[in-house]
Amino acid sequence: MSTPHIDEFGKPVGHPVENWTGCDFPPRTDMVGTHVIVSPIDIARDAQQLFDANRTAMDGSRFTYLFTPAFDDLASYSAWLQSVADSKDAILHTIIDKATNKAVGVAALMRIDPTHGTIEVGNINYAPTLSQTIGGTEAMYLLMKRAFDELGYRRYEWKCDDQNAPSRAAATRYGFTYEGTFRNHMVYKGRNRDTAWFSITIEEWPAINAAFEAWMSPDNFNEDGKQRRRLQDFRK
Incomplete structure (x- = not known):
């Protein structure tokens, strides 16, 4: 049994974490599933396909709660992808549909803290062809497996605008626990953002x-590809 930490008054404090040495930084390698491949972004390979996939939602609604506007041209979208790809704070991944070999979404591992074993998934943007599919769920699963099983991270985070009901619902469906809301956390696109953690x-x-x-x-x-039981039902 672990020996509890003792404060200056002789009382046990905290929960012991034995032999903790931190984690490795995530590798820039593919994660291959049954339905999708989650691959570090390759601008030359992915930009055009991602731009085309995003444009299938012509109203720009996929970008409502992202920090960028919907991009009107490939050049500006490619430049943004490159800026994220160059960041040391985030590893942006393309989600590739194995059936079509097309790029249909992005997600990043970000705010990576190997010292304390915390990591966040963010910058998630699914094209309509990926939303509410097995592949979309599998992509999130593959990223979690990398963090926990491959690298031994202790905490995996999801943050979103508190008004983003679809994102909040997705977090709950995937098994995340709501921890609270940071009020007046950010200003973006000329409006306040309260951030749900x-x-x-x-x-x-x-x-x-x-x-x-x-x-x-x-x-x-x-046989029609419809689920028999919901994901959250398997956790009950």
């Missing part, structure tokens, strides 16, 4: 991992 911890991961695997099993889908 969610997380998964290493202690919670085994049950969440098992739920993902059970949900993605072919037995959970009928």
